[in-house]
Amino acid sequence: xxxxxxxxxxxxxxxxxxxxxxxxxxxxxxxxxxxxxxxxxxxxxxxxxxxxxxxxxxxxxxxxxxxxxxxxxxxxxxxxxxxxxxxxxxxxxxxxx
Amino acid sequence: xxxxxxxxxxxxxxxxxxxxxxxxxxxxxxxxxxxxxxxxxxxxxxxxxxxxxxxxxxxxxxxxxxxxxxxxxxxxxxxxxxxxxxxxxxxxxxxxxxxxxxxxxxxxxxxxxxxxxxxxxxxxxxxxxxxxxxxxxxxxxxxxxxxxxxxxxxxxxxxxxxxxxxxxxxxxxxxxxxxxxxxxxxxxxxxxxxxxxxxxxxxxxxxxxxxxxxxxxxxxxxxxxxxxxxxxxxxxxxxxxxxxxxxxxxxxxxxxxxxxxxxxxxxxxxxxxxxxxxxxxxxxx
Numbered sequence: 589x590x591x592x593x594x595x596x597x598x599x600x601x602x603x604x605x606x607x608x609x610x611x612x613x614x615x616x617x618x619x620x621x622x623x624x625x626x627x628x629x630x631x632x633x634x635x636x637x638x639x640x641x642x643x644x645x646x647x648x649x650x651x652x653x654x655x656x657x658x659x660x661x662x663x664x665x666x667x668x669x670x671x672x673x674x675x676x677x678x679x680x681x682x683x684x685x
Numbered sequence: 686x687x688x689x690x691x692x693x694x695x696x697x698x699x700x701x702x703x704x705x706x707x708x709x710x711x712x713x714x715x716x717x718x719x720x721x722x723x724x725x726x727x728x729x730x731x732x733x734x735x736x737x738x739x740x741x742x743x744x745x746x747x748x749x750x751x752x753x754x755x756x757x758x759x760x761x762x763x764x765x766x767x768x769x770x771x772x773x774x775x776x777x778x779x780x781x782x783x784x785x786x787x788x789x790x791x792x793x794x795x796x797x798x799x800x801x802x803x804x805x806x807x808x809x810x811x812x813x814x815x816x817x818x819x820x821x822x823x824x825x826x827x828x829x830x831x832x833x834x835x836x837x838x839x840x841x842x843x844x845x846x847x848x849x850x851x852x853x854x855x856x857x858x859x860x861x862x863x864x865x866x867x868x869x870x871x872x873x874x875x876x877x878x879x880x881x882x883x884x885x886x887x888x889x890x891x892x893x894x895x896x897x898x899x900x901x902x903x904x905x906x907x908x909x910x911x912x913x914x915x916x917x918x919x920x921x922x923x924x925x926x927x928x929x930x931x932x933x934x935x936x937x938x939x940x941x942x943x944x945x946x947x948x949x950x951x952x953x954x955x956x957x958x959x960x961x962x963x964x965x966x967x968x969x970x
Contacts (some may be wrong), residue, residue, distance in 0.1 A: 590707070600835065602836070602839075602924075603926075604925075604926040604927075605926050605927075610926075613839065613840045613841075613923065613924040613925075613926070614836050614838060614840065614924060615837065615838050616835060616836060616837035616838065617837065635840065635841075635842075636840070637838070637840060640933065666933045667935045667936070667955075668795075668827050668932065668936070669825065669826045669827070669929050669932050669933055669936070670826055670827050670828050671826075671828055671832055671833075672839075672924070673926070673928075674926070676824040679722075684703070
């Protein structure tokens with residue numbers, strides 16, 4: 589069996605709500621293969637995310653590493669927005685020759 | 686003004702005359718080169734009143750004294766703001782540096798007061814040619830600046846492209862970042878921040894305010910007044926989930942209360958509902 593090197597691609601998705609089948613509102617891609625692995629799919633319109641939902645990413649082979657915990661707001665902070673709340677982290681492991 | 690509250694920025698295309706733009710590029714290039722040297726051109730001291738910033742002859746001084754620019758500044762931070770800082774952002778043709786998304790200064794205070802930052806592009810910026818990336822509607826969040834670096838892309842974000850002499854006015858809390866400039870033209874930006882020294886209450890032309898100021902009963906699930914401020918405050922930025930949206934409506938309403946001096950203003954009844962119930966508890970005590 590030929591030697592292969594395993595490298596990780598990481599995809600952060602921020603969704604509109606707490607469920608992984610909700611709409612993507614933000615994303616970030618970190619490519620441990622330095623371009624040797626597969627890229628993200630082209631968006632279907634400028635500015636659109638590579639996947640419309642977290643579920644679409646799963647169906648394209650991404651594996652879920654972590655989903656957002658549901659943390660009740662601190663007293664006094666109930667109506668203040670901060671970071672994008674519903675963060676899902678996915679990975680894809682790529683074998684390189 | 687309502688659009689500034691809902692979106693966190695205003696855009697004025699080609700508001701600065703061409704001759705001022707042309708002379709400004711030489712001057713801001715000099716400021717960029719010399720500001721940290723022992724001798725040479727220096728910015729004003731922080732806390733300098735606006736009227737004393739960049740005395741004439743100066744292209745920056747001319748820009749700051751244009752009636753249309755003074756009108757913008759006065760409307761948002763009053764007639765006697767002080768200089769906070771300025772900076773020249775020069776991205777050479779082919780520049781590849783990607784600035785992470787951030788907010789300037791520190792995590793914001795909970796009160797509704799705000800500074801403004803004027804982003805002046807004295808030369809045209811073609812689409813994708815290094816214009817500032819920013820996220821409409823992000824200005825009323827409370828974040829740590831470096832925490833935003835994680836967001837490579839947000840749905841609904843924009844990147845500045847504009848004709849020469851355009852000015853973008855940002856609420857100080859707006860998330861933004863410099864971008865690469867793969868084009869063949871240099872990208873010049875002069876940014877200046879002002880702090881208000883007086884309450885930012887009704888400093889703009891409020892001649893139509895009585896007509897558009899909706900009552901606190903204006904409610905999307907009941908009855909609405911067409912053409913009202915509340916209608917503008919129903920702007921739903923595409924990166925917002927439903928809770929973000931409603932929270933932001935509450936923050937917009939609180940900011941509008943400050944700007945108008947109307948302590949009962951509301952949009953979609955979110956503040957008034959809670960305040961009414963809180964009054965019951967206070968009454969019982």
